[in-house]
Amino acid sequence: MVPDPVTGTFSGHRGLQLEEPLLFEQDAAGRTGVDLPEPPAVQDRLGALRRRGPIGLPGLSEPQVVRHYTRLSQKNYAIDMGLYPLGSCTMKHNPRLNEKLARLPGLGDLHPMQPLGTVQGALELIDTLATWLKTLTGMPAVAMSPAAGAHGELCGVMTIRAALADRGDPRRRILVPESAHGTNPATAAACGYIVEAIPANARGRVDLAAFKTKLGGDVAGIMITNPNTCGLFENDMLEIAEAVHGIGGFLYCDGANFNAIVGRVRPGDLGIDCMHLNLHKTFSTPHGGGGPGSGPVVLSQALAPYAPLPFVVHGPDGFALVEHDRGAGATGKAFGRLKSFHGQMGMFVRALAYMMSHGADGLRQASGDAVLNANYLLASLQDDLSPAFPGPCMHEVLFDDEFLTDTGVATLDFAKALIDEGYHPMTMYFPLVVHGALLVEPTESESKDSLDRFVAVMRALAARAKSGDAAYFHEAPRLTPRRRLDETAAARHPVLRWRPPEPMGEAAE
Numbered sequence: 001m002v003p004d005p006v007t008g009t010f011s012g013h014r015g016l017q018l019e020e021p022l023l024f025e026q027d028a029a030g031r032t033g034v035d036l037p038e039p040p041a042v043q044d045r046l047g048a049l050r051r052r053g054p055i056g057l058p059g060l061s062e063p064q065v066v067r068h069y070t071r072l073s074q075k076n077y078a079i080d081m082g083l084y085p086l087g088s089c090t091m092k093h094n095p096r097l098n099e100k101l102a103r104l105p106g107l108g109d110l111h112p113m114q115p116l117g118t119v120q121g122a123l124e125l126i127d128t129l130a131t132w133l134k135t136l137t138g139m140p141a142v143a144m145s146p147a148a149g150a151h152g153e154l155c156g157v158m159t160i161r162a163a164l165a166d167r168g169d170p171r172r173r174i175l176v177p178e179s180a181h182g183t184n185p186a187t188a189a190a191c192g193y194i195v196e197a198i199p200a201n202a203r204g205r206v207d208l209a210a211f212k213t214k215l216g217g218d219v220a221g222i223m224i225t226n227p228n229t230c231g232l233f234e235n236d237m238l239e240i241a242e243a244v245h246g247i248g249g250f251l252y253c254d255g256a257n258f259n260a261i262v263g264r265v266r267p268g269d270l271g272i273d274c275m276h277l278n279l280h281k282t283f284s285t286p287h288g289g290g291g292p293g294s295g296p297v298v299l300s301q302a303l304a305p306y307a308p309l310p311f312v313v314h315g316p317d318g319f320a321l322v323e324h325d326r327g328a329g330a331t332g333k334a335f336g337r338l339k340s341f342h343g344q345m346g347m348f349v350r351a352l353a354y355m356m357s358h359g360a361d362g363l364r365q366a367s368g369d370a371v372l373n374a375n376y377l378l379a380s381l382q383d384d385l386s387p388a389f390p391g392p393c394m395h396e397v398l399f400d401d402e403f404l405t406d407t408g409v410a411t412l413d414f415a416k417a418l419i420d421e422g423y424h425p426m427t428m429y430f431p432l433v434v435h436g437a438l439l440v441e442p443t444e445s446e447s448k449d450s451l452d453r454f455v456a457v458m459r460a461l462a463a464r465a466k467s468g469d470a471a472y473f474h475e476a477p478r479l480t481p482r483r484r485l486d487e488t489a490a491a492r493h494p495v496l497r498w499r500p501p502e503p504m505g506e507a508a509e
């Protein structure tokens with residue numbers, strides 16, 4: 001046996017990190033993990049749609065499949081393994097109590113088409129969660145069905161569009177600050193609006209003067225992320241609200257970063273008309289960008305009638321669902337339906353479990369600790385890295401790449417070296433308003449010891465970069481199952497599907 005050229009081991013494994021072929025490469029005809037009787041001959045009505053050949057799945061035993069997925073999971077990084085400093089994504093601990101409650105048979109086994117009389121408890125749970133969300137935000141209404149933050153944005157902008165159409169005043173432009181999350185301009189464009197960017201000022205906030213020059217009678221509204229993606233509180237909100245309301249537009253707030261202010265600021269008091277909440281970021285449900293997440297949208301009185309169907313109401317015989325835009329409970333103005341059924345029940349259970357187990361004081365403490373932890377990192381790293389903006393931050397801290405000037409090390413190289421140290425990289429090159437951004441969000445559940453270990457590694461890496469050891473960074477990561485990939489080739493020519501290798505001797509095209 002000769003050693004593997006990459007690992008130097010005879011097996012190709014790295015200690016307990018095991019290498020193996022893809023499942024398709026392990027295929028053995030006729031091997032199976034189950035022993036089923038021959039199906040009886042049945043008459044079906046599939047006609048020409050009936051499958052003619054084999055389904056094309058690999059033949060595998062159960063232990064092979066179990067080992068494969070267990071090995072894959074060990075190659076992954078997770079919040080359950082260590083600090084996950086990915087800024088803007090809030091990789092928050094998912095309390096096990098939430099999981100336990102979501103798996104209770106009366107909640108986990110619900111079917112969305114059950115008769116209402118059999119799901120009164122579930123409807124009450126949705127209604128109670130809605131009450132918590134309205135109370136925490138100081139807003140009068142909430143649409144519960146959106147399945148993610150970005151889906152909530154779609155819901156919000158469609159609500160604004162419906163309200164404008166209803167008053168016979170369709171408008172063309174939506175203003176989006178440069179410090180907003182990327183999904184904001186994407187949503188506005190998807191809803192048919194012309195997106196106009198507003199620059200950030202030297203303090204990383206919306207440039208008020210530039211904002212005011214963009215206002216006009218065809219502006220449907222502004223979508224502003226607060227706290228913004230620079231990790232800073234937009235403290236001109238009242239003035240922004242007044243200005244946008246003054247021209248008849250709406251103030252959309254991307255409330256994904258509500259985890260920094262929950263229990264301290266009520267968005268309703270800031271003149272906000274509409275705001276989505278990412279339950280995974282603020283209320284600890286598992287991360288589900290695009291779903292199966294949950295992104296309820298709180299709405300002002302002016303927008304509430306246009307909220308999508310269905311929604312829960314208190315009827316004469318208990319809780320009821322308004323499924324159609326007519327009859328009891330309907331407003332006659334709902335813009336339609338965003339998704340099938342009522343929202344992500346599993347996420348609702350988890351979020352409410354988090355809220356009720358923390359209580360109002362606990363939620364307030366969580367936002368305080370999140371901000372404290374981020375500022376601890378800022379204070380600990382400000383002499384070694386380069387903070388992008390002066391002053392304290394909110395729940396995440398933003399550095400630019402000035403500390404790497406003339407080192408030959410780029411933000412990407414620095415992040416790759418962090419992987420070898422056992423950390424998932426921070427968010428890189430976002431937000432775009434600063435050069436070579438490194439956005440770090442520790443979240444509230446990291447202990448001081450955990451933050452200190454991270455700080456020590458970050459300082460040591462910064463010192464190594466400044467000492468002229470660029471080659472070390474260019475080679476990173478060294479200790480991962482795969483080394484650095486050609487990211488351009490991966491983006492331009494993604495290989496998304498396994499295909500059998502060409503038989504020997506047959507030339508590739």
Ligand SMILES: Cc1ncc(COP(=O)(O)O)c(C=O)c1O
Pocket residue numbers: 088089090148149150151181183225229254256257278281288289290293295
């Ligand atoms: C500020 C902000 N807005 C919007 C989103 C989009 O949310 P989602 O990934 O749930 O679609 C995120 C994602 O975390 C975010 O951080």
